[in-house]
Amino acid sequence: RKEVEQDPGPFNVPEGATVAFNCTYSNSASQSFFWYRQDCRKEPKLLMSVYSSGNEDGRFTAQLNRASQYISLLIRDSKLSDSATYLCVVNKDTNAGKSTFGDGTTLTVKP
Amino acid sequence: GAVVSQHPSRVICKSGTSVKIECRSLDFQATTMFWYRQFPKQSLMLMATSNEGSKATYEQGVEKDKFLINHASLTLSTLTVTSAHPEDSSFYICSARDYHGETQYFGPGTRLLVL
Numbered sequence: 001r002k003e004v005e006q007d008p009g010p011f012n013v014p015e016g017a018t019v020a021f022n023c024t025y026s027n028s029a030s031q032s033f034f035w036y037r038q039d040c041r042k043e044p045k046l047l048m049s050v051y052s053s054g055n056e057d058g059r060f061t062a063q064l065n066r067a068s069q070y071i072s073l074l075i076r077d078s079k080l081s082d083s084a085t086y087l088c089v090v091n092k093d094t095n096a097g098k099s100t101f102g103d104g105t106t107l108t109v110k111p
Numbered sequence: 112g113a114v115v116s117q118h119p120s121r122v123i124c125k126s127g128t129s130v131k132i133e134c135r136s137l138d139f140q141a142t143t144m145f146w147y148r149q150f151p152k153q154s155l156m157l158m159a160t161s162n163e164g165s166k167a168t169y170e171q172g173v174e175k176d177k178f179l180i181n182h183a184s185l186t187l188s189t190l191t192v193t194s195a196h197p198e199d200s201s202f203y204i205c206s207a208r209d210y211h212g213e214t215q216y217f218g219p220g221t222r223l224l225v226l
Contacts, residue, residue, distance in 0.1 A: 043217040
């Protein structure tokens with residue numbers, strides 16, 4: 001079993017749709033969690049950190065459920081520019097430790 | 112956000128040559144840098160963790176003598192692919208994180224094509 005598992009996708013949605021991605025992690029001692037987006041042939045860029053209390057940034061909402069070892073990302077009112085691969089990232093340590101990346105979920109938003 | 116640069120952005124070389132890739136943190140000191148490799152339509156694979164002033168820690172299956180890492184200063188780590196072969200062709204990405212940070216900031220990546 002992989003340490004970090006994501007929905008395999010791909011997700012193909014129309015503009016304006018709401019889409020949710022899920023991610024589970026196997027190490028209960030994991031400390032910090034992130035969502036990154038990666039555009040085709042580009043480097044990953046931080047989208048948002050994920051906290052137990054949940055956090056929202058505009059159309060994006062991230063949730064963490066430590067008991068279920070589950071992370072989610074919700075995108076509302078999808079835009080064409082949201083088309084990308086979304087990576088779930090888990091750190092075992094808060095500082096200096098390496099991160100574990102999920103395989104990513106590809107989202108295509110169509111007009 | 113923090114800025115990480117990589118150089119060169121693209122390399123085409125003949126089989127058997129060595130290629131050096133530089134990763135620099137431009138506006139912060141990075142005690143730890145990471146080197147990743149990504150093949151087309153695959154996920155990022157961590158190759159090694161580079162710590163300033165000490166030896167790099169390599170992931171299982173990554174040959175340390177083939178992928179030489181040097182982290183001589185708090186703002187620069189280099190990855191040298193020695194005697195590159197076509198199967199080494201990939202997208203190499205570095206990331207950096209300072210001592211106080213949880214977040215990794217990625218460089219723009221280097222595309223290596225070995226003919």
